[in-house]
Amino acid sequence: xxxxxxxxxxxxxxxxxxxxxxxxxxxxxxxxxxxxxxxxxxxxxxxxxxxxxxxxxxxxxxxxxxxxxxxxxxxxxxxxxxxxxxxxxxxxxxxxxxxxxxxxxxxxxxxxxxxxxxxxxxxxxxxxxxxxxxxxxxxxxxxxxxxxxxxxxxxxxxxxxxxxxxxxxxxxxxxxxxxxxxxxxxxxxxxxxxxxxxxxxxxxxxxxxxxxxxxxxxxxxxxxxxxxxxxxxxxxxxxxxxxxxxxxxxxxxxxxxxxxxxxxxxxxxxxxxxxxxxxxxxxxxxxxxxxxxxxxxxxxxxxxxxxxxxxxxxxxxxxxxxxxxxxxxxxxxxxxxxxxxxxxxxxxxxxxxxxxxxxxxxxxxxxxxxxxxxxxxxxxxxxxxxxxxxxxxxxxxxxxxxxxxxxxxxx
Amino acid sequence: xxxxxxxxxxxxxxxxxxxxxxxxxxxxxxxxxxxxxxxxxxxxxxxxxxxxxxxxxxxxxxxxxxxxxxxxxxxxxxxxxxxxxxxxxxxxxxxxxxxxxxxxxxxxxxxxxxxxxxxxxxxxxxxxxxxxxxxxxxxxxxxxxxxxxxxxxxxxxxxxxxxxxxxxxxxxxxxxxxxxxxxxxxxxxxxxxxxxxxxxxxxxxxxxxxxxxxxxxxxxxxxxxxxxxxxxxxxxxxxxxxxxxxxxxxxxxxxxxxxxxxxxxxxxxxxxxxxxxxxxxxxxxxxxxxxxxxxxxxxxxxxxxxxxxxxxxxxxxxxxxxxxxxxxxxxxxxxxxxxxxxxxxxxxxxxxxxxxxxxxxxxxxxxxxxxxxxxxxxxxxxxxxxxxxxxxxxxxxxxxxxxxxxxxxxx
Ligand SMILES: NC(=O)c1ccc[n+]([C@@H]2O[C@H](COP(=O)([O-])OP(=O)(O)OC[C@H]3O[C@@H](n4cnc5c(N)ncnc54)[C@H](OP(=O)(O)O)[C@@H]3O)[C@@H](O)[C@H]2O)c1
Ligand SMILES: NC(=O)c1ccc[n+]([C@@H]2O[C@H](COP(=O)([O-])OP(=O)(O)OC[C@H]3O[C@@H](n4cnc5c(N)ncnc54)[C@H](OP(=O)(O)O)[C@@H]3O)[C@@H](O)[C@H]2O)c1
Numbered sequence: 091x092x093x094x095x096x097x098x099x100x101x102x103x104x105x106x107x108x109x110x111x112x113x114x115x116x117x118x119x120x121x122x123x124x125x126x127x128x129x130x131x132x133x134x135x136x137x138x139x140x141x142x143x144x145x146x147x148x149x150x151x152x153x154x155x156x157x158x159x160x161x162x163x164x165x166x167x168x169x170x171x172x173x174x175x176x177x178x179x180x181x182x183x184x185x186x187x188x189x190x191x192x193x194x195x196x197x198x199x200x201x202x203x204x205x206x207x208x209x210x211x212x213x214x215x216x217x218x219x220x221x222x223x224x225x226x227x228x229x230x231x232x233x234x235x236x237x238x239x240x241x242x243x244x245x246x247x248x249x250x251x252x253x254x255x256x257x258x259x260x261x262x263x264x265x266x267x268x269x270x271x272x273x274x275x276x277x278x279x280x281x282x283x284x285x286x287x288x289x290x291x292x293x294x295x296x297x298x299x300x301x302x303x304x305x306x307x308x309x310x311x312x313x314x315x316x317x318x319x320x321x322x323x324x325x326x327x328x329x330x331x332x333x334x335x336x337x338x339x340x341x342x343x344x345x346x347x348x349x350x351x352x353x354x355x356x357x358x359x360x361x362x363x364x365x366x367x368x369x370x371x372x373x374x375x376x377x378x379x380x381x382x383x384x385x386x387x388x389x390x391x392x393x394x395x396x397x398x399x400x401x402x403x404x405x406x407x408x409x410x411x412x413x414x415x416x417x418x419x420x421x422x423x424x425x426x427x428x429x430x431x432x433x434x435x436x437x438x439x440x441x442x443x444x445x446x447x448x449x450x451x452x453x454x455x456x457x458x459x460x461x462x463x464x465x466x467x468x469x470x471x472x473x474x475x476x477x478x479x480x481x482x483x484x485x486x487x488x489x490x491x492x493x494x495x496x497x498x499x500x501x
Numbered sequence: 502x503x504x505x506x507x508x509x510x511x512x513x514x515x516x517x518x519x520x521x522x523x524x525x526x527x528x529x530x531x532x533x534x535x536x537x538x539x540x541x542x543x544x545x546x547x548x549x550x551x552x553x554x555x556x557x558x559x560x561x562x563x564x565x566x567x568x569x570x571x572x573x574x575x576x577x578x579x580x581x582x583x584x585x586x587x588x589x590x591x592x593x594x595x596x597x598x599x600x601x602x603x604x605x606x607x608x609x610x611x612x613x614x615x616x617x618x619x620x621x622x623x624x625x626x627x628x629x630x631x632x633x634x635x636x637x638x639x640x641x642x643x644x645x646x647x648x649x650x651x652x653x654x655x656x657x658x659x660x661x662x663x664x665x666x667x668x669x670x671x672x673x674x675x676x677x678x679x680x681x682x683x684x685x686x687x688x689x690x691x692x693x694x695x696x697x698x699x700x701x702x703x704x705x706x707x708x709x710x711x712x713x714x715x716x717x718x719x720x721x722x723x724x725x726x727x728x729x730x731x732x733x734x735x736x737x738x739x740x741x742x743x744x745x746x747x748x749x750x751x752x753x754x755x756x757x758x759x760x761x762x763x764x765x766x767x768x769x770x771x772x773x774x775x776x777x778x779x780x781x782x783x784x785x786x787x788x789x790x791x792x793x794x795x796x797x798x799x800x801x802x803x804x805x806x807x808x809x810x811x812x813x814x815x816x817x818x819x820x821x822x823x824x825x826x827x828x829x830x831x832x833x834x835x836x837x838x839x840x841x842x843x844x845x846x847x848x849x850x851x852x853x854x855x856x857x858x859x860x861x862x863x864x865x866x867x868x869x870x871x872x873x874x875x876x877x878x879x880x881x882x883x884x885x886x887x888x889x890x891x892x893x894x895x896x897x898x899x900x901x902x903x904x905x906x907x908x909x910x911x912x
Pocket of ligand 2: 511512515544582585
């Protein structure tokens with residue numbers, strides 16, 4: 091029985107998860123593949139860090155040893171960031187190794203060059219874990235939706251943001267309190283900027299766009315907004331209307347990309363996605379609307395995506411590698427239909443005049459306020475007036491009644 | 502360029518959808534496969550039925566002509582029912598054709614013999630469309646979750662039942678009114694028994710069980726209950742508690758199967774699955790909980806599953822055919838943990854004594870009633886007393902708080 095040698099770069103949250111999954115499921119993996127598997131080396135940064143239980147593979151702190159000691163067949167990158175991950179992946183591909191990565195920052199920025207290099211070298215570069223953690227979203231898109239054209243994708247792709255918004259709503263705590271808890275629970279990084287500012291979700295959207303349409307939107311044209319400014323009262327006002335605030339990625343086949351907080355109603359497939367879960371709602375021409383929901387992070391879930399990617403290297407060969415499905419970029423007039431918004435502001439600033447201006451352009455459907463707060467929210471359907479409005483927050487609302495779902499355009 | 506000949510059996514809802522999808526997407530399909538495709542014949546029952554627009558393939562009313570005129574490479578069965586579908590599929594497999602089917606009744610009952618025959622003949626028998634319509638649930642389980650062990654599956658697999666329950670809740674109409682609308686909209690069959698009595702969902706669960714675990718539960722041991730007895734007040738009482746009634750399939754790795762109405766809370770991934778949508782929540786050991794949601798029926802969505810199955814025949818060869826993933830049946834002591842129930846009855850029959858009996862075994866968490874109705878509902882946590890209770894309905898409740906989700910056992 092031949093042997094597959096695997097090198098693991100990084101032994102943090104994800105690396106440790108991969109290590110234990112490969113070890114724990116070794117017999118089943120070997121049975122599925124009809125080959126033995128062995129960890130030929132693990133790369134870490136700090137050799138002085140105390141680690142227990144990593145007896146089954148040599149630990150190295152120099153990358154040279156990873157490729158040099160015993161040429162691996164597969165390299166799994168779980169370091170994160172641009173450098174040295176980019177160099178290590180490049181060198182691994184050049185050495186003829188398949189590479190598996192969970193690194194959305196890197197793939198968003200340099201995926202194209204790495205994919206090209208892999209193709210040149212006749213090896214595969216796969217990265218299911220980089221988008222949506224354990225959810226098999228990339229492989230579903232490429233392997234199970236071959237003839238379906240993806241019209242748009244709507245996703246909750248940052249577990250930390252989703253946890254914070256869920257937690258504020260269910261417990262009534264403030265943004266800083268929810269963020270602190272997210273950090274305590276290990277969901278948010280010590281520096282949570284990428285999560286909170288929407289950058290992590292943006293990188294994942296860029297990976298998705300390249301994966302589905304073969305190209306990315308222009309980085310500077312995407313609208314990217316995080317949840318840093320969301321106030322508890324806004325969430326509570328929305329809840330009175332049966333709406334929940336979600337941090338969404340909205341990408342469509344005209345390559346329009348928005349990453350921002352959006353309100354969704356209780357019929358919307360992303361309404362019930364709570365806590366650290368991620369979800370992707372994929373709208374296609376044939377199937378209609380398919381939603382995948384699951385854990386967007388965590389050692390075991392992410393390891394699941396990586397180990398499944400590993401199996402796919404040996405089970406399907408490269409059948410899907412060079413054959414993206416049929417989705418293509420559509421040129422579309424940017425005609426926006428009237429949509430619905432929740433407008434939130436201080437009661438004292440929202441005059442009858444403001445409401446009259448709004449009624450000229452559309453309809454104020456409902457007004458809600460909180461008993462002890464000075465804020466008021468207006469549910470409004472129509473185009474927003476171009477003149478400045480005295481509201482502190484304006485959130486788009488996605489109503490998912492059947493008719494709207496069919497006509498939907500990006501907000 | 503070589504050619505793939507496709508025969509289509511049946512030209513009803515699904516058959517027509519397949520016909521138009523194959524025609525509409527012919528260029529893309531041919532490009533993906535690198536082969537031409539052609540419809541060699543379509544089987545119908547009633548040659549006198551007026552049909553327009555089926556110019557691209559000969560219509561036959563005798564099956565002999567389908568295999569005899571021009572040997573097809575692939576036969577798509579969209580007739581439904583046991584006979585003559587079983588005979589036609591058998592004869593197609595014997596003739597060396599790959600077969601694609603959407604027929605859950607048949608596959609639940611005779612899938613094993615057809616799978617065996619396909620294997621003997623070196624062809625494939627695939628049936629994604631038989632479970633969950635357009636949702637790629639079977640292929641996700643077998644192709645994307647290879648090393649994940651499926652611990653349990655929870656699904657909304659009958660679109661008609663889900664539509665009826667959703668519609669009663671949102672409009673306040675009665676069961677017969679909702680059923681009539683479902684029939685008008687073409688969701689329910691003229692004879693809706695299989696949908697309403699839970700049999701359609703039961704067949705799909707049987708297909709799923711065989712697919713995941715390689716075996717089916719004993720048919721007579723499964724608990725199968727439909728939605729025929731659900732009253733509007735019950736749905737309204739549940740809603741007061743933030744719960745929604747869903748007709749669920751619950752299958753686990755000890756081969757315990759229940760098909761019945763269950764209440765779920767707003768954090769539960771199936772809570773937001775409304776209308777004719779289907780959804781499957783798959784709990785695995787590594788990934789955790791993955792939920793797929795999408796259209797469970799309809800011409801285009803079902804055609805999507807069939808055409809994707811068709812592509813898979815030629816793109817992955819038979820790699821997954823003989824290699825089910827690692828999920829296995831677990832022997833488990835049937836120790837049930839205390840769960841939560843909604844007990845509904847006539848106010849006048851629920852005495853203080855009844856409540857005392859309940860409190861001995863668990864806790865009455867909440868009591869709700871409707872202003873103008875004589876019914877009352879008790880939310881109860883604990884084992885149900887064995888002595889008969891004066892309630893007209895008892896619904897299990899699935900609360901999806903993180904801790905419960907981890908410990909969950911079948912209700
Ligand atoms: N955490 C998740 O749930 C999750 C989910 C999906 C994707 N991801 C992605 O997975 C990747 C890893 O994330 P993580 O959470 O596992 O990170 P982490 O816990 O910070 O672990 C990083 C690992 O990489 C090693 N490392 C860092 N710099 C290195 C260098 N210059 N040379 C060699 N080794 C180096 C570290 O070594 P030491 O142990 O010596 O410090 C550590 O073992 C990232 O791309 C992340 O975006 C993470
Ligand atoms: N409808 C859905 O959304 C859906 C979704 C998933 C799976 N399915 C499954 O797909 C299958 C087909 O469903 P459907 O809704 O398309 O059914 P349908 O609309 O009733 O169509 C059945 C077709 O089969 C033909 N047929 C019936 N008996 C026949 C016989 N003895 N010989 C030859 N042809 C015969 C009929 O011919 P005539 O046209 O001459 O009457 C008709 O064209 C069923 O197994 C169903 O469970 C349906």
